[in-house]
Amino acid sequence: MNSYRTTIASPVLAGTGLKKSYSLTRALAGVDVSVSAGESLAVMGPSGSGKSTLLHCLAGIERPDEGQVLLAGERVDQLGEPQRSELRRTRFGFVFQSGQLLPELPADENVALPLMLGGMPRRRAVRKAREWFPLLGLAGKEGRRPGQLSGGQAQRVAIARALVGDPQVIFADEPTGALDQSTGMEVISLLVATTRSQGAALVVVTHDENVAGYCDRTVRVRDGRLTEEHGMPEGAAVTNAVAHAAEAAGLGHPADSYDADARSDR
Known part of the structure; x- marks a missing residue:
């Protein structure tokens, strides 16, 4: 069993002894x-190495055959599907390669969707969602539908949707895979900066060394095992520079001043 752990702080998310097979394939x-x-x-x-399976197990999308997944010390793998679904909606956020935005909804409602599914009144949820648009360079795009956005803009909307519920962990599966290199680097730098500024953990599955270079650590999966782990000092330096620049530009947590008028929204 491979053991690779960070020592800089207590982990918010940990998988231990994770095993998963599909028929005869481990x-x-x-x-x-x-x-x-x-x-x-x-x-x-590489393709088929197990990296996406690892993400799915950590995110509670699939249960491992053996091992444990703990979120802040709580066993995720022992939860039933309704509880894991609730967990994915409230404590996890997701950014996928295609964005997976709903084409019939405007951008602000796509971002607000997790809040509305959780029972927040639509008007309040949309107002909270719109706080993210200027922070992510999307001011003026609130009413546009996904088909009216560029690929980079759509991924920024997906980032806002992932972060709007204040999750503990963000999972990003090839978040730049459908973008050109320049746009992809803008998106990954923004994703790393915003998750760091919110204090959320970020797990990025990628085949791109440049994308990995923006992250604090990299693990490599081959044949279902972690073959190496190394810190990325240059990537970490980029991360810190981006985060500091974001803070200087006012990138922080959106105003959380909605409780006072919550009753009028219901």
């Missing part, structure tokens, strides 16, 4: 991995 062969609040972790590996 996807995970006993993996330990963890990520701390405010830290970004890149997971790399």
